[in-house]
Ligand SMILES: [Zn+2]
């Protein structure tokens with residue numbers, strides 16, 4: 336789709352549009368002083384306004400100047416596209432932000448396919464523009480009238496949501512952002528792609544492994560059929576996307592799904608969320624490895640030997656070990672009752688109850704130690720051992736070294752790396768307490 340300056344009405348208008356396109360602010364100023372009405376002129380064929388041309392070409396300074404003069408960010412071209420759609424299409428984030436700031440309407444539909452600016456950002460894979468539009472949507476009148484969730488899942492004339500377009504066109508970052516903002520992974524299209532396609536069908540067709548991963552992690556159904564009765568697996572096979580097909584094969588182990596319907600999961604503090612996300616990705620990577628090897632019992636590589644891990648763990652004091660798996664370090668604490676476990680175990684606990692398919696509600700897990708309701712999860716805070724001065728500096732050093740070692744081992748990576756980071760650096764008092772503890776004891 337070109338946004339050229341096909342045939343302006345006069346040579347002086349043509350000069351104005353050329354100046355806008357190339358971002359020549361002096362010439363634009365000159366033209367505006369000579370004829371203020373020129374901001375309302377459009378090119379003859381595409382009926383592009385100067386706002387469109389500036390936005391599509393990322394000319395922020397010119398765009399600002401023209402918006403100040405005309406005050407209307409929502410002019411329409413021949414295809415009823417707004418300047419915001421063109422800026423999102425071309426990934427001109429500064430212009431997207433400027434237009435949003437000028438109050439551009441985020442819920443306009445073009446006449447080509449009935450798409451919104453959100454569709455444009457997703458289709459062309461400009462995740463920064465997508466993010467900016469979604470952020471603006473929270474404060475837009477659209478949210479009052481439509482609701483945010485409905486806006487995220489807005490459909491074009493063929494029933495395609497922004498998530499369908501992002502999945503089809505291999506845009507994993509956009510897929511991730513949309514899912515995080517409540518895009519429905521199970522929505523089926525009307526006529527877009529093959530009728531009845533879900534985002535997973537379209538990702539399978541596009542052969543984008545990261546899109547498939549993201550969708551599965553957010554609960555996309557491998558068994559959902561399109562109107563021709565095909566599951567995504569069959570589409571990936573037909574298109575020769577072997578790796579995608581392996582993950583989509585309903586007989587292969589399903590991935591852990593992010594337990595987003597749980598209230599305390601949606602309210603996680605960022606640090607705890609990072610830990611759980613890392614645990615989920617780690618667990619899914621392990622499953623993936625096994626699936627791609629074509630076996631359920633993988634032969635362990637030398638870099639992934641249990642012996643090495645156990646050596647490290649045996650040096651860590653028992654109080655830090657998760658009492659469920661006796662393998663990982665406790666990183667997550669259930670607030671109120673104070674029971675601790677590792678990120679893997681809390682995640683397994685949250686994922687074991689399958690959501691009810693009609694209500695998408697998941698029964699919240701109970702604390703496995705005291706059976707009380709889990710209302711909130713927090714990251715475990717560092718504890719300095721205080722067993723009657725028994726801890727010599729050398730013992731502490733050893734415990735510390737073992738934590739460092741554990742960062743290098745495979746199954747600890749991510750999880751305990753974050754945990755130790757927190758322990759070593761997060762609590763500034765760590766080092767000081769370490770030395771004073773042993774000398775100041777009575
Ligand atoms: Zn555990």
Ligand SMILES: [Zn+2]
Pocket residue numbers: 669672673674702703704705706707
């Ligand atoms: Zn408890």
